[in-house]
């Protein structure tokens with residue numbers, strides 16, 4: 001059976017671009033989100049997140065009638081679940097959104113349908129969804145018990161796109177597709193072939209789940225190495241940026257860049273999904289998380305030291321500007337942002353501090369005292385702390401910074 005309609009549950013950073021790209025291939029897409037304001041704005045052809053070119057695409061597919069958003073699901077050939085999987089107490093995965101999404105589609109399932117989970121999830125979640133749906137729909141058969149002969153196909157296909165490049169990567173990246181049974185994998189591959197140019201690689205659902213967690217843990221461990229080096233170098237009075245550049249001239253060395261910590265909803269979260277399931281075996285992955293989570297505290301200590309140095313040299317308290325609040329360069333996303341956590345720490349502690357974040361209009365609610373100001377005003381401050389290497393900041397001339405006390409946590413001005 002051809003896939004001509006798809007219901008996408010969750011219209012965030014992954015769900016909305018996926019829905020829009022599918023709709024651009026003339027598939028009827030029903031986008032579902034619990035946020036009625038997001039639903040309303042999508043139905044007006046607008047978007048509620050910042051991602052290059054997504055606004056143009058959404059506007060055109062909504063106008064052509066291929067994408068409609070709603071707060072409730074409806075019948076379709078395939079269902080894609082792209083809801084958040086945060087963690088709750090003690091870094092345990094919180095699967096409540098995934099479970100709620102599965103429950104919400106259960107009444108709309110019909111024989112021949114495909115359900116794909118894209119949300120980053122601990123190993124075994126796709127099989128769990130199969131059991132949950134089976135409980136709710138005893139009139140249908142599911143692949144965790146019926147294998148290839150089941151009425152419903154269920155698969156896991158992780159998203160692997162990089163925020164800021166989502167539309168390009170959605171189409172060109174390879175996709176790992178893991179069915180609960182081999183026929184589920186085949187059926188899910190049909191769906192992704194509708195819009196993916198990259199290779200669609202078949203596996204089972206557990207391996208696909210672990211693959212996503214592995215990719216992000218690999219990056220986290222490598223960033224932790226860079227962050228640890230930066231703290232070692234600080235103590236040994238070695239310029240870590242120069243050091244990394246030199247070491248990377250070795251043909252088999254490729255060290256990543258230190259920063260003020262690791263943020264975003266992926267790299268800072270996903271490794272815990274491995275640790276939660278296999279704590280005894282995941283010692284390196286856990287330590288990497290701890291090293292990266294410690295880095296903001298190290299930066300806070302450096303800011304305090306710089307402030308004291310200014311006071312002793314100039315005999316007055318400094319004004320401070322924090323450049324950047326987002327979790328990485330050239331995006332507006334503040335989720336798990338180490339930059340924001342650092343600024344929050346100083347909120348109310350520093351009488352004369354401001355923040356500059358060119359990618360957002362409204363200051364985050366968590367900041368009660370530190371005001372969001374434009375670049376020009378920020379650069380009047382005595383101390384400049386660069387927390388995110390946004391292009392606007394990298395382009396600042398050495399002359400502009402010459403008289404300032406500078407802390408560059410990203411190596412943007414070396």
Ligand code: SAJ
Pocket residue numbers: 120159160161162163215216219223256257258259260261262263264265266267327328329
């Ligand atoms: N970071 C550093 N140093 C580096 C690289 C990154 O400090 O050398 C920091 C960033 O500033 C940021 C954090 O790490 O705070 C994460 O940024 P990122 O660019 O590494 O990754 P994300 O979270 O934007 O996207 C990642 C990607 N995964 C991998 O590269 C393995 C992306 O492909 C995934 O789709 C995404 O997670 C996801 O959704 O899981």
